[in-house]
Amino acid sequence: MTSSPDPLTSANALWQRLTKHQPAVAAALAMQLRALPDTWAQRELGMARPHAVLELLPASDMPMEIAPHVADWEECPACDECEGLCRYHTGYATGYEELHRPLREISAADPTVTVQDALERLEEADEAAENGVLVRAVAQLIEGAQR
Numbered sequence: 381m382t383s384s385p386d387p388l389t390s391a392n393a394l395w396q397r398l399t400k401h402q403p404a405v406a407a408a409l410a411m412q413l414r415a416l417p418d419t420w421a422q423r424e425l426g427m428a429r430p431h432a433v434l435e436l437l438p439a440s441d442m443p444m445e446i447a448p449h450v451a452d453w454e455e456c457p458a459c460d461e462c463e464g465l466c467r468y469h470t471g472y473a474t475g476y477e478e479l480h481r482p483l484r485e486i487s488a489a490d491p492t493v494t495v496q497d498a499l500e501r502l503e504e505a506d507e508a509a510e511n512g513v514l515v516r517a518v519a520q521l522i523e524g525a526q527r
């Protein structure tokens with residue numbers, strides 16, 4: 381979704397996408413809105429004047445998206461909707477980076493290492509961290525350096 385600074389434009393775009401992708405949710409939302417009392421701004425958002433509510437800032441910079449994602453990011457309607465990576469692809473990219481950063485660092489330190497060796501070393505490092513071997517080895521290194 382276009383992160384327009386104008387909440388009325390954003391609301392219109394959101395409604396268009398909601399009716400296209402989630403028509404039942406759009407209908408339920410319309411019913412809920414029609415049932416709100418005149419004091420809705422005060423009751424729901426703590427502000428007496430509805431137009432003052434339009435000045436409220438979003439809680440997150442993450443753009444909203446309603447369109448469903450597809451795994452191929454080049455074909456992803458959710459990515460199209462938010463004009464960047466959708467929530468799914470943001471998570472995917474984060475996981476990809478978390479997996480591949482250590483592999484890149486290991487291969488930069490030792491170009492002869494294979495991916496299998498690197499993954500085994502990462503697993504050994506995780507096990508060493510979990511069972512206290514890493515903490516003891518670091519303590520021995522620190523002691524050795526201080527002598």
Ligand SMILES: [Zn+2]
Pocket residue numbers: 449450453456457458459460465466467468469
């Ligand atoms: Zn996407």
